[in-house]
Amino acid sequence: xxxxxxxxxxxxxxxxxxxxxxxxxxxxxxxxxxxxxxxxxxxxxxxxxxxxxxxxxxxxxxxxxxxxxxxxxxxxxxxxxxxxxxxxxxxxxxxxxxxxxxxxxxxxxxxxxxxxxx
Amino acid sequence: xxxxxxxxxxxxxxxxxxxxxxxxxxxxxxxxxxxxxxxxxxxxxxxxxxxxxxxxxxxxxxxxxxxxxxxxxxxxxxxxxxxxxxxxxxxxxxxxxxxxxxxxxxxx
Numbered sequence: 001x002x003x004x005x006x007x008x009x010x011x012x013x014x015x016x017x018x019x020x021x022x023x024x025x026x027x028x029x030x031x032x033x034x035x036x037x038x039x040x041x042x043x044x045x046x047x048x049x050x051x052x053x054x055x056x057x058x059x060x061x062x063x064x065x066x067x068x069x070x071x072x073x074x075x076x077x078x079x080x081x082x083x084x085x086x087x088x089x090x091x092x093x094x095x096x097x098x099x100x101x102x103x104x105x106x107x108x109x110x111x112x113x114x115x116x117x118x
Numbered sequence: 119x120x121x122x123x124x125x126x127x128x129x130x131x132x133x134x135x136x137x138x139x140x141x142x143x144x145x146x147x148x149x150x151x152x153x154x155x156x157x158x159x160x161x162x163x164x165x166x167x168x169x170x171x172x173x174x175x176x177x178x179x180x181x182x183x184x185x186x187x188x189x190x191x192x193x194x195x196x197x198x199x200x201x202x203x204x205x206x207x208x209x210x211x212x213x214x215x216x217x218x219x220x221x222x223x224x225x226x
Contacts, residue, residue, distance in 0.1 A: 034214070043218040044162065044205065093161050097214075106152065107207070107214065109161040 002028045004096050006110035013084055014118055020080045021113045023094030029074035030096035034107065035067075038091045050077045084117045091115075121145060122208050124217035132225055135196045139220050141206030142188040145213075151182055152207040153191045156219065162205055165191075196224045 003026040013019050023033055032051050036044045048069050050056045056069035068080040077096075081088055091114050095107040124141045131137050143151075151168035166173065168180040168189045179192040189206055203219040 044156075044216050046214075046216070049213070091159070106150075106164060106167070109163070112161045114159075 002026075002096070002108045004030075004094065004108045004110040006094055006113050008113060009111060010114045010116075012116045012118065015085050016083055018080055018082045019084055019115060020078055021092055021094075021115075023077045023079070023096070023110050025075045025096045025108070028096075028108075030077070031074065032097040033071060033077040034095045034097070035069060035077075035079050036093045036095070038093060038112075044093065047079075081115065084115070086117045089115055089117045120218075122206060122215045122217040124204075124206055125220050126218075127220040127222070129220065129222045130225060131196055131222070133196055133198060135224075136192065136194045137196055137222060138193075139191045139204055139206075139222075140188055141190070141208075141217050142186075143206075143208040143215070144187070145208070145210060145215075146187065147210050148187075148208045150209045151189050152209075153178075153180055153189075154205040154207055154216075156203045156205055158202075165204070193222075196222075198224050198226065200224050 005024045007022045035047045038044050047062045048056045048058045050069050050071040052071045052074050058064045071077040091112050093112040094110045097107050122143050153165040154162035155165045156162040166175050166180050168182045172181040177194045181190045201224045203221050205219045206217040208215050
């Protein structure tokens with residue numbers, strides 16, 4: 001299957017700092033990328049849908065000014081957690097969807113980024 | 119009502135057992151359906167797509183019932199390595215939704 005990478009895989013930061021997470025589709029063009037958050041022992045929660053060249057669509061309850069999403073190219077989307085606080089500590093996973101090529105509308109997931117805010 | 123609902127679980131079964139999960143969806147415009155498997159602290163990985171005609175991959179069988187708007191996953195001859203959380207995913211053309219996941223533990 002197609003490959004999606006995330007960077008960093010693990011980050012620890014102080015409260016109040018901003019953290020940027022990158023999601024890259026390595027061998028296909030991702031017209032749509034999704035950002036999820038998963039707290040321990042809970043389900044994946046969709047945060048936002050990111051379409052290349054347009055503004056992200058945020059799910060209800062997700063603050064767009066706190067979780068900045070940029071999908072500037074067909075292979076890269078970034079999520080920036082601004083002014084992070086301990087309650088933002090979570091597992092952040094991106095996925096990419098290629099409606100124009102192989103895989104149909106299957107989602108390909110990145111390996112996730114574990115964020116710990118002290 | 120949630121858009122995608124799964125059996126709450128957890129399912130604790132002995133090795134060799136057959137176990138079935140169901141997932142219902144509310145959007146009749148849903149177009150494609152998948153089962154994903156997620157191991158602890160890892161990202162979800164595609165287990166299998168679900169087709170209208172049903173499909174089988176080894177010990178795993180997935181079925182779709184569009185009229186009743188549910189999909190199912192059957193695991194036969196459970197292995198210890200099948201222990202994971204199983205997530206159903208329902209896609210429309212522009213949207214996708216995950217179920218909350220069903221935790222399966224296969225015990226010796």
